[in-house]
Amino acid sequence: MIAEILCVGTELLMGQVLNTNARYLARGLSALGITHQRQSVVGDNPERLREALQEALRRADVVITSGGLGPTVDDITKRVTAELAGQELVLRPEAEAHVRECFARFGREMTPNNLSQAMFTADSVLLPNPKGTAPGAIVPMDPEGAKFVIHLPGPPRELEPMFAASVAPWLAARSENALRSRYFRLFGIGESDVDDRLGDLERGGNPSLSPYCSLGEVLLRLTAAAPTEAEALALMDPIAQEVRRRLGEFIYDERDDEGGSLEECAIRALRARGWTVATCESLTGGMIADTLVGVPGASEVVKGGLVTYMSVAKTMLAGVPAELIERCNVVSAEVAMAMAQGTRQRLEVDIAVSATGLAGPGGGTPERPVGTVFLGIATAKGVRAIPLHLTGDRPRIRQLTVKHALRALIREAAGA
Amino acid sequence: MIAEILCVGTELLMGQVLNTNARYLARGLSALGITHQRQSVVGDNPERLREALQEALRRADVVITSGGLGPTVDDITKRVTAELAGQELVLRPEAEAHVRECFARFGREMTPNNLSQAMFTADSVLLPNPKGTAPGAIVPMDPEGAKFVIHLPGPPRELEPMFAASVAPWLAARSENALRSRYFRLFGIGESDVDDRLGDLERGGNPSLSPYCSLGEVLLRLTAAAPTEAEALALMDPIAQEVRRRLGEFIYDERDDEGGSLEECAIRALRARGWTVATCESLTGGMIADTLVGVPGASEVVKGGLVTYMSVAKTMLAGVPAELIERCNVVSAEVAMAMAQGTRQRLEVDIAVSATGLAGPGGGTPERPVGTVFLGIATAKGVRAIPLHLTGDRPRIRQLTVKHALRALIREAAGA
Structure with a gap:
């Protein structure tokens, strides 16, 4: 039909x-x-x-x-x-x-x-x-x-x-057919890279494999049609295994429906671990916290957060020493780590994530171009920084920072 | 064409x-x-x-x-x-x-x-x-x-x-014509109310008057086409005056292009006043701060903010007495005002805005149904609460809260 x-x-x-x-x-x-x-x-x-x-x-x-x-x-x-x-x-x-x-x-x-x-x-x-x-x-x-x-x-x-x-x-x-789909959610790989790696599997027909790209993410849909559901599944399974073999490192979720955004996965992973979380945000201005709070059920997990947009707010709210900001630059691994540690202590949470960086349009320098971002992750085990080199305009850099922060929370909560 | x-x-x-x-x-x-x-x-x-x-x-x-x-x-x-x-x-x-x-x-x-x-x-x-x-x-x-x-x-x-x-x-x-447009941005009035009030002016033709509705806002476009720009303007002006006469109380911006979101107006109004701002957010989880930070040039105005999602975070971060939360309910005018005042002091800003409320889906009671929200506004002059009775689902209630908070900042900064 x-x-x-x-x-x-x-x-x-x-x-x-x-x-x-x-x-x-x-x-x-x-x-x-x-x-x-x-x-x-x-x-x-x-x-x-x-x-x-x-x-x-x-x-x-x-x-x-x-x-x-x-x-x-x-x-x-x-x-x-x-x-x-x-x-x-x-x-x-x-x-x-x-x-x-x-x-x-x-x-x-x-x-x-x-x-x-x-x-x-x-x-x-x-x-x-x-x-x-x-x-x-x-x-x-x-x-x-x-x-x-x-x-x-x-x-x-x-x-x-x-x-x-x-x-x-x-x-x-x-209509005639039973239809089964499987959705893979990928982060950290572009659409054309997915094409390069799966090109031989993508050539139309049945099952079909279609990548849908959104900012920093790819949703890969595998669909098979057959007279019965069991036959559709049997058609689909070998391709699903091949996708996992080739792209496993980028897959953060896999399920039978389209659901499962990064933030939903983050809340799910944190809840599974029994962790509370707090944020400390500079360039993202509250967007990491807001994205987490947008997931129903966030109230068991998200304790609160700090928006430390001006440098002085990082000192006032998260206790980042002004001397450290002066010495290392406000956009640095050291400041990101101090933000995360200070927030973890101040809010008494299991995990804190921080972000400091240059979203542009102005403010870039040769050493720190626009798109230079540092995430900090503090847990009971210690603190570490994740440097990011992002490209694009101000909204894109801010949104990609949020997605990287969510991905970092998922990995950390999963113990990876 | x-x-x-x-x-x-x-x-x-x-x-x-x-x-x-x-x-x-x-x-x-x-x-x-x-x-x-x-x-x-x-x-x-x-x-x-x-x-x-x-x-x-x-x-x-x-x-x-x-x-x-x-x-x-x-x-x-x-x-x-x-x-x-x-x-x-x-x-x-x-x-x-x-x-x-x-x-x-x-x-x-x-x-x-x-x-x-x-x-x-x-x-x-x-x-x-x-x-x-x-x-x-x-x-x-x-x-x-x-x-x-x-x-x-x-x-x-x-x-x-x-x-x-x-x-x-x-x-x-x-194409042949010179075209002139004028955009009015309205908040606090629905599309059908705009229709009722302007229906006699809207009857197609030239100039044309078209309302575009988005969440809580109406963008009203007045467009005239004529062989020259001067003639287009002459066609447009009497209608523009009529729009101002009938809807003036709802207009928060008026210009020759579509720009001028609530957040841009808020940053502009705060900067014109020479004020710094901080936020204290519960149900909006950082979205007010994030929306402000999304405007280029926000760094002169937005100092930082607090995300006080769990009740205890309101006490830890904004110094809201636990006793007050217990006595008045966490969703109350009193708590909203204490959040705003605590934030204004803690962040040493000219104006602080707070939001506490029930975004749902669960948690409503007969006295406090889902959609009950209180904003707090604290300045040197004192503090006041703005009660909101919002309807819709969780994302809508959260977004409308942000827009009302921005509108309140604009009014306050304008001294209205």
Whole structure:
């Protein structure tokens, strides 16, 4: 089965709205193993919508639309689709009851144009909308039942539950394959290095191996499709072993879903060790602590932290001797270690991580160019510094510093 | 001029990446007054890319692509475009120099396939990429110079500055109108309230008034197009005055470009006052400090901060009496004020801001539901608390708290 996504809305063409629906639906199709080769966006214009729908139906068996189900004059998706199917829109009593009930519940008066939300072709399968007024629909486009258009509402809070509850089961029932995926999370290796090392395994087909790059990290997805789950797993396993053999040193997490960010792994590793953590941050200005606190359950692990942005704050808060800063430079292994040790003592935690460095744009020197960063890690066993030589602009250097700090916490907590 | 956006990347079809590029480019086209009727996404597949490009070039004068400029086998955008233009890709020396310099700067070895990033058709106009390895290009698709494909890199941090610096001026020069915009930044009012208050001014046309909503903030763009800049300004001015009259209390910044985030305004206001600032953060875990530090020039203003995530850290670091926490609850106006005062004294700053609250998901009670937050503001004049009743999930509550804290700093520094 081949599916396409067609999002309808001038607000998308104006850039007023981020198209999160396309990503949500793409993920859903991918999880179901349904081929999805094209996404399109058109505005609230009947001719251009008709053209886009016709093209999409030539290429795909199922076209999922989002948006254009509301009562305003702009909302044209159902009307254009019905014309292409050669059918009339008729008032569907079950949809009318839902629309009337919504208005009654919100205490709003229903104007006649709102009943257009209850009109569908006679053979459409209606999709309940528990979160909004406009029902969705699965619309057969030919008498043979070969092609379908699936209408979903535009607001993500309506679209997402409707897809999950009504569309995904319908699509699953019509598609053939079981699909299994395995996700490897890598840190410290670039996308092109992953390509070089796995290039011979990546040549498309089944199983497929796809690297997705984000700042400093690579998410590697291994997917196999087969008539049964066991067969899909059997296809996948030898490739998974090869990935581990070739890239093991860079893998910090491996699981059956996409989850598992660096910060989640760090919290998990610290909790497993029964450790509390504190931070002492200069160039990252609190971002390491904030990233850890963003993980639910952080409160068992994260005690607190110090933001020592000005040099004098390193002395005031973490007890770094002013003389040491003067002698070694504020961006130095010595100061990073003193920050971590001072923080560990001051906050009475098991492990403290510190970061001092030059995020730029100004302030670089030949000996200490922008991107020079030192992390400090203090535990009961002692203290050490990790020098980093980062590149890029200020946000990138700050974010990479956070990721390196999280990676260092994971390694330390794992006892590696 | 009619433009289309064509984003290339299997990661978009798999739903692994949110298509922020499409929105960024759509906004850019909209700001230039360029007609934009269609967006498409295809995967890293040459046949389907060719088909999509051909279709787009039939409809549009300019097709802007994003993605597929890198060195891997998947990266096919330039090759397919050159074939459609009936030309060869040749090594362009200025691009080769840039690619080699990038590798030298990052200290990485350049494999031969990386030189593909320096190959373009002979008549392409190259677009510098200060943030990455792969240059972009404006590719003429016919000898008459009627149709163009513009290649931009996939990573937003490379695409956005390249569009702003190289593509927008080129597009502006080719389109007819002078365009003037005015941006109002609002905090504390929702998009639908803005709609209600400005509905009569918003009825499309020229000048146009478009609200863009983000978390807790509304960016209102007023744009006028006319044969000359002076005429565009004359069209715009009466509407700008009306916006100020109706929404003045919510406007925290007004300027001719989109810049001017809350944090930039906060740093600017603090610097204008000659004040240093420190933070004391519980539920936000360092995000207020980090957001301030993210603004270049923050080092004159931000001294440091305390992350007091566990209750005991509020006592250890900010000197909040354990008895006060016990008596008033850790989420209380009293504790927020004590955090701010303790931090102001401890860090010897002019103003300290604190935040304590319940970000959820767990921990709410009938008296203190999730979303209950108290900010504290301490200055030489004294200390006060600001109670907030926020809604939404954990990330939203934490981010809204940061924005309210920044807004409070702006007001306080402005002496309001």
